[in-house]
Amino acid sequence: MKKYLLIIIIIALIAGAAYFIFTAPPTTTIAVSPQTWVIEYKENIFIPKEIKIKKGDTVIWINNSSESPVWPASAFHPTHNVYRGFDALKKINVGESYSFTFNKIGVWKYHDHLNPSVTGVVEIK
Numbered sequence: 001m002k003k004y005l006l007i008i009i010i011i012a013l014i015a016g017a018a019y020f021i022f023t024a025p026p027t028t029t030i031a032v033s034p035q036t037w038v039i040e041y042k043e044n045i046f047i048p049k050e051i052k053i054k055k056g057d058t059v060i061w062i063n064n065s066s067e068s069p070v071w072p073a074s075a076f077h078p079t080h081n082v083y084r085g086f087d088a089l090k091k092i093n094v095g096e097s098y099s100f101t102f103n104k105i106g107v108w109k110y111h112d113h114l115n116p117s118v119t120g121v122v123e124i125k
């Protein structure tokens with residue numbers, strides 16, 4: 001009789017474990033793919049002036065001013081050495097764009113190389 005009870009308990013435990021295993025939500029990690037962000041250049045301003053994005057994301061600067069070209073480049077003017085490679089290397093005319101993919105975590109200041117008092121910040125987390 002005692003043996004019977006033991007067998008029933010064991011079966012109940014196995015059934016309980018099986019229920020838990022087969023009904024537990026899968027523990028998959030959803031990878032967030034890199035995103036693309038737009039910064040608009042208008043007369044003497046970057047909009048938004050500061051953005052916080054993730055490593056691997058791309059930023060596109062679009063020149064939406066009425067007439068002035070823009071030249072986004074890493075701090076500091078005129079060497080642009082703080083984030084090497086983050087430099088349009090040429091004027092971006094009205095209607096044109098420049099894109100850069102950020103692969104380094106940090107707070108990256110930049111400016112318009114043609115008008116260094118116009119600045120912005122890209123923060124990478």
Ligand SMILES: [Cu+2]
Pocket residue numbers: 073076077078079080111112113114116
């Ligand atoms: Cu510069």
